[in-house]
Amino acid sequence: MEIVIVEDEKPAARRLQRMLKKLELEVNTLLHSVNEGVTWFKENPEPDLVFLDIQLSDGISLEIFEQVKISSAVIFTTAYDEYALKAFKLNSVDYLLKPIDEEELGNAVNKFKENYHKNSPQIDFNAFRKILETGSKPDYKSRFTIRVGQHLKIIAANEICCFYSENKASYLTTTTGRNYLVDISLENLEKELDPEKFFRINRKSILNIDCIEDIISYTNSRLEVKLNTFKDFQLIVSRERVRDFKTWIS
Known part of the structure; x- marks a missing residue:
């Protein structure tokens, strides 16, 4: 199984990689930016599963899929509850709120394995982008x-x-x-x-x-x-x- 992690915070990417190794899943590819993601996905076969952070240092990770068409299963990782909940409704395999919990990660991986051979609907990345652009901001103390x-x-x-x-x-x-x-x-x-x-x-x-x-x-x-x-x-x-x-x- 080919798994890719797209995460701009390198310590967080390595931590997720170690957590997946405990689940006997090897991750050989860590990508840290939109530009790096575009290059990799253009030059390599589609992975089976992508752990996708929403906000990267050089833009929104969905920009990768606007430039490269892929049909991999996606598990979103995010610190923003409202983004995660809406992303889940867009047919992603699952979502994980940061900091990622080991039990929740295991449940998400099991859900992916159960649906691995099924033809599930593809994520509507254009709809997801609209959610990111129009989603309400959290209420901060004024x-x-x-x-x-x-x-x-x-x-x-x-x-x-x-x-x-x-x-x-x-x-x-x-x-x-x-x-x-x-x-x-x-x-x-x-x-x-x-x-x-x-x-x-x-x-x-x-x-x-x-x-x-x-x-x-x-x-x-x-x-x-x-x-x-x-x-x-x-x-x-x-x-x-x-x-x-x-x-x-x-």
Whole structure:
């Protein structure tokens, strides 16, 4: 059985490859971009099964199949629930939400094996593209309620320059330079904030892109970020987050 993984995050692709090996399925082909996928599918026979991440670094993975006609079975891998659910209705074998669970992977593979020799309908990639282009975005938190003494203060998300943790507590800094205690962890904040506007640069800091004043090269291939109102401590992008940070700001 020929299996191909299309996933732009190489550690995630290798992890999925190892998980499939535990199921006694060998994956010899890992593709990481639209361009790489187009080239491979043009030059090689169709695989039996494709694990397909929806969003790749250079575009939507469906662009591959707009340039190369294939009839392989597809299991979608995605971090976006609304995409996955709608993709499932478009006759894919199955879908897996990231991070991929071993039991769910096993169930998806078993479903593929059961239908392996059947003539199942092909995925309507044009319909899927329309879903991606018109699908609703998740509702991100647009304001925060802060307790100040006996009063409650409402702060809009676009008025927040950054969030940070200190002494096991979380704080926000406004665009006017005021700091407030917030009753939510950075882990939960990261899920509730619009990823186009906010980015977690390390374990203790989440930044608003509109507040970035300067970005400076730092030691060990890291970056230092200067914000226009926050001066409490250095904001350093951890080395493992530098690549994602550069993608985010571009």
